[in-house]
Amino acid sequence: MAQPALSTTIDFALPPILHNAQGxxxxxxxxxxxxxxxxxxxxxxxxxxxxxxxxxxxxxxxxxxxxxxxxxxxxxxxxxxxxxxxxxxxxxxxxxxxxxxxxxxxxxxxxxxxxxxxxxxxxxxxxxxxxxxxxxxxRGTQDAPFYAFGLHFNPEIPRQDAATVAAFMKSFALLNPWLRREASPDATRSFLGFADPFPVKYVRRIAAPDYWPEIPAFIDDYLAFNPTRNRDLDLLPLLHHFDAERVRAVLPNEKINGRPTFHYRLPDARVSDPGWSIAPDWNRWVCVERLAADRERLDAVGAAFLSFEGEDKSWADVMEQIVRS
CATH class of the missing domain: 3.30.310 (TATA-Binding Protein)
Incomplete structure (x- = not known):
């Protein structure tokens, strides 16, 4: 008797905050x-x-x-x-x-x-x-070895306030070694210079449990370390939405369209693969949202990062345990 085919459908996870401030x-x-x-x-x-x-x-x-x-x-x-x-x-x-x-x-x-x-x-x-x-x-990543194809998500920020911006940035930066490993960037993307991770000095600054600045100070810190769109999580559109004049003072000619969203850039779009779905990448983004929504846990993970002395791959193992727990 033939066995039923296994379903390859992957469900899309819902974030902990499904509605915006307007309901x-x-x-x-x-x-x-x-x-x-x-x-x-x-x-x-x-x-x-x-x-x-x-x-x-x-x-x-x-x-x-x-x-x-x-x-x-x-x-x-x-x-x-x-x-x-x-x-x-x-x-x-x-x-x-x-x-x-x-x-x-x-x-x-x-x-x-x-x-x-x-x-x-x-x-x-x-x-x-x-x-x-x-x-x-x-055709996508696996079909054209000399090209670079991306998948990007632009999720709306759940609350337009300083605490939410800082929480998401902390969560993403702490999870990023695990996110990059799970996304398995194509070697071509690395060769062509796919988005750089956030500088370690910046991650250590924002990971501190007492780092909860107001929007102007957050923007100044972000631009001091990241005066570029070349980041996995490009915050420039969101920061431009909050304070266009402040962003333009540092980046007067950069192509930035202000909007109340994050801009999450992924390196891999395998559009010709019948088994490929955007759901796994989205679900990993939801892991960022879950950690961002848990202030106590987020502060604890930040403190752990500041005392961690291993390599990125070892920190990715730590974050995998956090995500799975």
Whole structure:
């Protein structure tokens, strides 16, 4: 008698704080990078499967409005190919050149699919996107060894206050050696310079149980150690949302769009793998939220880190025990 096939479906964990301060279910935006089908072909397939209204923003950037799983955008992931989105750009020669260059670059530059903010309790709906991409022949990390493809989460901050920002930053920094090990960054990503971890001096500063600054001091500390977007957890959009002038004083020309979300950057999008799901990476993010929500435990872990003298891989073992307990 044949044995039933094992289910490969992985449930999406819910964070300890599901609703924002207004009582609404928190949202998360998801970004997935891939190569293969063009942005236009991809958005047409999405529209066929999910319905909605297709909008062409330029020859290499498209939006799908009011689909069955909300709004989506698909575009080649390069600013120079979308001059119409840059302030002060006029219609004319430059957009035409960008369009022509984009058709050539489409063989080299990944596409980026970005969802609108999606209620956290509906993340499972986004699994339909991966099926559509696979059916189109989209390729990811395991198929293109000389490219770097990412998966990004943009979860809404549950409370817009200093204590919440500090708690999440502490939790993420303490868990990061374990997170990076579990995510198993592709060797190509390391070669191409995937996001650097937070400097040890910064982690030791924020890990202290008495480190609970107000927003201005937190921003100043963050920018002193991290004047860059090149971090696994990029806080610049969130900090820009809180105090744009303070952030711009240090980073006047950096591309930053302020929003009340974290920006969690992961190095691996295996879109052609039928067994790949975004759920495991999301569930590890929920581990960050759980530790952040437990002030007593968070302070204890921070104190333990300050007295720890081993290597990152050994600290990752410690954090794995914390997560599993």
């Amino acid at each position: 609404q279910v928190r949202t998360v935006g998801v970004e997935i990078e891939f190569v293969g089908p063009s942005a236009e072909k991809t958005v047409q397939a999405l529209q066929e499967a999910l319905g909605g209204r297709l909008v062409e923003e330029d020859p290499h950037a498209f939006a799908l409005k009011e689909s069955a799983i909300g709004d989506l955008t698909v575009e080649l992931d390069s600013r120079i190919l979308h001059p119409g989105k840059q302030a002060g750009t006029q219609r004319g020669v430059l957009p035409k050149i960008a369009a022509l260059f984009g058709f050539a670059a489409s063989y080299l530059v990944p596409c980026e699919l970005v969802t609108a903010p999606t209620p956290i309790d509906r993340l499972q709906d986004l699994g339909r996107i991966l099926t559509i991409l696979r059916n189109l022949g989209a």
